[in-house]
Amino acid sequence: MVEVFKGTTTVGIVCKDGVVLASESRATMGHFIASTTAQKIYQLAERVGLTTAGVVGDAQSIVRMIQVESRLYNMQRGEPMTVKGTATLLSNVLASRRYFPFMVQLLLGGVDKKGPKLFSLDALGGQIEEHKVVATGSGSPTAYGVLEALYDPKMDVEEGAKLGIRAIHNAIKRDSASGDVIQVVKITGDGYEVADESSVENIRRAL
Numbered sequence: 001m002v003e004v005f006k007g008t009t010t011v012g013i014v015c016k017d018g019v020v021l022a023s024e025s026r027a028t029m030g031h032f033i034a035s036t037t038a039q040k041i042y043q044l045a046e047r048v049g050l051t052t053a054g055v056v057g058d059a060q061s062i063v064r065m066i067q068v069e070s071r072l073y074n075m076q077r078g079e080p081m082t083v084k085g086t087a088t089l090l091s092n093v094l095a096s097r098r099y100f101p102f103m104v105q106l107l108l109g110g111v112d113k114k115g116p117k118l119f120s121l122d123a124l125g126g127q128i129e130e131h132k133v134v135a136t137g138s139g140s141p142t143a144y145g146v147l148e149a150l151y152d153p154k155m156d157v158e159e160g161a162k163l164g165i166r167a168i169h170n171a172i173k174r175d176s177a178s179g180d181v182i183q184v185v186k187i188t189g190d191g192y193e194v195a196d197e198s199s200v201e202n203i204r205r206a207l
Helices: 056-077 083-096 139-149 155-173 197-206
Strands: 009-015 016-025 027-029 030-036 041-045 046-056 102-110 115-119 127-130 131-135 182-188 189-192
Touching: 009 046, 009 102, 009 115, 009 139, 009 155, 016 041, 016 102, 016 115, 016 155, 016 189, 030 127, 041 056, 041 102, 041 182, 046 056, 046 083, 046 182, 056 083, 056 102, 083 102, 083 115, 083 127, 083 189, 102 182, 115 131, 131 139, 139 155, 155 182, 155 197, 182 197
Parallel strands: none
Antiparallel strands: 009 016, 009 131, 016 182, 027 030, 041 046, 046 102, 102 115, 115 127, 182 189
8 A cells, every 4th residue: 555645734714804824834654754844735826725634646636627727717707716616616526536535625715706715625525614714634623722712703814824823833732743834825805925934933933
């Protein structure tokens, strides 16, 4: 049996002006740390991002597929696909493989003309629209403790980013499959912004 990279913590937060996605960067194969710089947040479109938990190869295949479909839609329609439309497309792709599923758990978030949207999707295409916070992966129970205690629907993406960092930071303390660098993305009507690594570390050190 071929071993795969898996084990993670990812977080999605709905803010008043956008969506925050956060993750850490450790990939494991059993008890072995296979990578300390794994990418787990991907940009799918101008204002849409995706976090991945599960098998890395499956996640990367899905990302490439949805990126291409999003570009084609934009070219043909002259406007970007909505966040819900992207989530539905992704759900259909996952459901079509239900007998040989992609082993992933995904969070899709973004901003469109209807405002900030966040969806969680399972390996069989189950889709749930999240209105507050959501976490996935092996460190999610710890992350949820922080998110549920400190989330405020009135927070902006800057405050949401700090909450996401705190949630991931605490998950890293308790989950051996999560660790190393914390990655944060802020998505607003102005676009998709990857938080500077040094700024994230400064916030982390202050916790």
